[in-house]
Amino acid sequence: MSRVFLDISLSLDGFAAGPDISREHPLGRNGEALHAWLFGRNGQQPDDADRQAAQEMFCETGAFIIGRTTYDVGVPEWGDDGAFGMPCFVMTHRLRAPHVMGPTTFTFAGEGPQAVLAKARAEAGRKAVCIMGGATTARQFIEAGLLDELRIHIAPVLLGQGTRLFDTLRDVAPLQAMPAISSPLAIHLRFNRQA
């Protein structure tokens, strides 16, 4: 069965987005620092560690799951080539018909995380399912205990406010830390769930 991993960028103070998410600021105010390791910023370009982290995400994934806000603010960013190149499920109560964009089909799914995950697994084949965020979607998978792995990219910034990934959880979850790789734009952390 496909592995399931979360892949998300956070500020050092734990925010997955700054305040006031909009099409102009898809990651909220000041949030663009969070994705500098993917897209570069202020003349700084991603380095080998950043490229490795991005490749690990895209090469290992057979289907993505994202939230509706990520879809709404992301699509204009990602451009006509559709960015993903593989099936992408949008977890949302605001359903619409599938959206085909270049090689990517966005399928809108109104069920809870278990049911959406089952659909994504059916598409992913031997590859993994990647939960890409935003925070609200990611949190549902964390709380349901559905993740085999967390990949967290910590950007060197304190945003001060915005949307936290980790809110109060009911249970303690021990994890297994894997070696981190570092660039000036992000520290790339990986944790496996302990069996």
Add this chain to the structure above:
Amino acid sequence: MSRVFLDISLSLDGFAAGPDISREHPLGRNGEALHAWLFGRNGQQPDDADRQAAQEMFCETGAFIIGRTTYDVGVPEWGDDGAFGMPCFVMTHRLRAPHVMGPTTFTFAGEGPQAVLAKARAEAGRKAVCIMGGATTARQFIEAGLLDELRIHIAPVLLGQGTRLFDTLRDVAPLQAMPAISSPLAIHLRFNRQA
């Protein structure tokens, strides 16, 4: 003038301690995982990366600043040799006479972070001042913009609840990420404040 760095252990979800801090549980319930990289735990011993991170803290520091709760719950843990071996300032409104414990003198200081830092700098000489936590003390130094560096040891655990290090800050603070070092017990992160 002495550099000032924060050196603190956090869970992946950002807690510097679990809930219900007590002498029995100095880092709160389930919080002992946070310091496993220093003291070992469940048969797992600190490795070279952990020892390097601890040495960097102790060898570079000329004076420590801690909060009153850290003092109250820490002293019985640290034992008669006083753990620090150098001047230690306890930032607190609950003042008492200095406490000499082996080679360490704990001096109680009732002023705000700037004034306590001035005292610690006078003792530290050419070495750095290390803010060791807990979260309440650390946050005052973050918010006052007094830190040159943050050293964060991320333990592989989601505690779910407890005392957060990073609460809402007023300003965005861009940082400079340094290469991380990793062990199974913690990922050791360092960030410099950008000039």
